[in-house]
Amino acid sequence: MPDNEGLMDRFVDRLPETAFFKFVAARILTPLWAWWTPVKPLPGGPHPSFQHGDNVQCMMNLIMPLKDKSPVGRAHAAMAISQHKDAIFAGLNNVGTVHFARFVIVGDNICMFSVYDGDFTNYIRDFIATIGEVFDAVVGLVEGGEKVIPCDKNVEAFIQWVHERDLYQVPDTPTDFLRDQERLNGDKAVAPVNDDLTLLPRKMVLQLRANANVSLGSGYRAYPGYSVAQVRKQLGLGW
């Protein structure tokens, strides 16, 4: 036994693993701290950057809560995607900068996860311009979707609507996450600052309360730095 470790020390060290503490942390401490030190939701999508590597293979994680939260509602969503698969794939092909895109139902959400090159607004603008009203069938099933239908006539509103539903991308390093929070709060403190690094867990917990769904890190890439156009050219796909 490590020196001077008492019974209470051992008990307290194990406290965070106990059901009691987990309950207290989730049901009492988190709401209490959220009320006392409110946290704003962080915006979704990739972090703005001018650099090439950050502007290829960008991620979109679009989570769209279904209006009808039942198996019937989920079946409608599945049908809307499968009925319009050709239109959606042709649209993505025409956008020309999308590496991968897929639709997933998680809980009562229809999600579109994609990897694309270039500017987010251009991607969504091109996408909606090329597939137009077909996507209305999907958007019509989603909470708040009616505001942007017909999508191809409300392009800017649609881009904003998508952006609001795109997940916050938690940076690869915990300190970049702190910097995101500071930026959102307009904190431009210069050294020496007076931070408290031990508060990181609380900051993370409260942020995950404000942004319940997030994308973790910038993700793995087998061939980072290459655009769709470069990959197609290298592979000789005649594109």
Place this chain on the structure above:
Amino acid sequence: MVDPPTAKRLVQVIHDNLPAPVGERRPVHTIGIGVNGRFVASEVARSYCIAEHFDGEPVDVSIRFSNGLGGLEQHDGWSDVRGMAVRFHLKNGTGSDLIATTLGEFFVRNVDDFFKFSDTAKREPFRRRHWLLKILDFLQLKIPQRNPYPGETQAIDAGALRYANQHRFSQLGIFQVGLIGAPASYARASYHAVHTFWVTAPDGVRRPVRFYWQPVAGVRNIKPTPEPCEKYLFDELKKRLKRWPARFMLMMTIGEEGDTLDDCTKPWPGTRLRIAMGTLTLTEIPEGEDQATAGERISFNPCRLAPGIEPSNDPILKARLGAYEVSREMRGGCPFKWRADNA
């Protein structure tokens, strides 16, 4: 490069912060083991860098794995940064060194920061935090200070945290040190050379790059326990190499316009072009007097580089040139040729 008095002071402040004098040993990464190996560059390596060890011919390599802590006591099971210093032996008897650790970034940007950090992060008495205070931490959803290991009466943790709380550039490094843990094997950790180097391609194009070693056996830490095993890493490596050689891939990330070139506290994003430059195979562990040469007397320097690789203007990298030579002289380490003519 820093002037000789500054180089001396850099090494002195490290010695001054040791729990006990280390005699003629390294003041940091004191405990280490020398290993022999071979490096074979990948097919594409030579198209990015003209350095001899990237031409595809197998190259003999000396490696020294180490625990980051300074001091004569071996604490393999403690959470600590680990080092992997590598020398590629070139045909004319010179070498090219690559020194890396399990930390993905450093915690200070320049020599001035280093001195200020050393001033703040001094060894202090390190006692178990009272359980009542820990409960208070939990109520604030904070991480309480870690428990001391058995026999650990002093630590720099509190000072390092104070420094990080005042300097945002150091927060990532210091936060990661706190989480780093202990590897299951020296051959099961990734090691990062953290600085930017410039490599020259056969067509004359110079690229800013950063190197890291990735273990083919995969990354694995041991489970932390209150009373960790003090010595297992040397034996584990000996047993491992008797069974089968262990391998590392040398990865090179290419920086882009706008990336931080001269600040090793800032890692580059994972979205940068990444090239597999070759494979290092650890073959054997020298025994007896040969181990003393390979594990102790050998001396590395991050600025000893083959033609085709140049140091960036990172002030920490430049400072290390002089500091490592001072330390080598202080401990009577083996001098090693910088140039074929030994000039």
